[in-house]
Amino acid sequence: MTVHHPTPAPNTAVSAETASADMSQGEARTPRRVLRILLWHVHGSWTTAFVHGGHTCLLPATPDRGPDGRGRARTWDWPRNAVDTPWERIRGSEPDLVILQRPHELALAERLLGRTLGRDVPAVYVEHNTPRDDVPVTRHPMADRDDIPVVHVTHFNDLFWDCGRAPTRVIEHGVPDPGYRYTGETARTGVVLNEPLRRWRFTGTDLLPTLAERVPIDLFGMGVAGVPDHFGLPPSRLRAHEDLPQGAMHDQLARRRAYAHPLRWTSLGLSLIEAMMLGLPVAVLGTTEAHEAVPPEAGTVSTDPRVLAEALHAFHEDRDLAFRTGTAARAAALRRYGLTRFLDDWDRVLQEVTS
The missing domain is CATH 3.40.50.2000 (Glycogen Phosphorylase B;)
Structure with missing residues (x-):
């Protein structure tokens, strides 16, 4: 038997600060029958x-x-x-x-x-x-x-x-709710990939230069240190932040203007959901489950990397747009995930x- 969960109806009239918070990390509940x-x-x-x-x-x-x-x-x-x-x-x-x-x-x-x-x-x-x-x-x-x-x-x-x-x-x-932390004060786009050189096309690592042409990128995750040198990109276009603890990474991501999710072939990267819960506007490669996770008001989903690059550029240029979109992204992520x-x-x- 296959059980499907319906997609909740959009409701963007929820502020980032007042969106009903879900369980936070570290709190375990008591089930009816403990197994x-x-x-x-x-x-x-x-x-x-x-x-x-x-x-x-x-x-x-x-x-x-x-x-x-x-x-x-x-x-x-x-x-x-x-x-x-x-x-x-x-x-x-x-x-x-x-x-x-x-x-x-x-x-x-x-x-x-x-x-x-x-x-x-x-x-x-x-x-x-x-x-x-x-x-x-x-x-x-x-x-x-x-x-x-x-x-x-x-x-x-x-x-x-x-x-x-x-x-x-x-x-x-x-996903445990990390809380609304978005400031967008750093005019760079955050990306989270693990082992991007080994996983390459699966993680969409090859798409990073296209995005970096329009917006500077900060790459977080495991095994990311060698990525800028691999592409020959200077820190002004691509910087690597190797394997930060989760809390520190969330704090850093929340300061970035926007979040990009270039993964080609993955179930659904939890880093995307976490970024949305933090309050970041997102630009997401439109493969696998992405279109289900990101409603139109929460960001841009496209199979064209150039469209994603332009969306990120728009968030960098218009902070009000970035805040509004990030607020909707947080509300959408809390509702569904x-x-x-x-x-x-x-x-x-x-x-x-x-x-």
């Missing part, structure tokens, strides 16, 4: 939202804090119900549910638990990514079984993945799967 959930810390932003649901989240932890043992986040504010769980203690942890996020986790979880997922222990597979390879006929790793539901984070992914026999649902992202809605959706699925 013990085994899940790996794979995507920091998504996991941050999920652990705020108040369930006991058992996070595999290894001494090297590698990809299969990151445990609790070191630079994010997570509530106490997110618990480091060494590998050797997983077998006796008795989870009510396992959340899978990568194909190899199915065999790994069964080995560590000594139990079969879908039969001995309920499981859900969260698909964070757009399909690769032979799109749109890419088969999902869970496509041949009907005992592990697949939960997509966007309707686009639900449409493009071939999930075969697997039941599917859509639970759109939820608030943390409370996300946790409500997940509670329904968790209770259903474990009942």
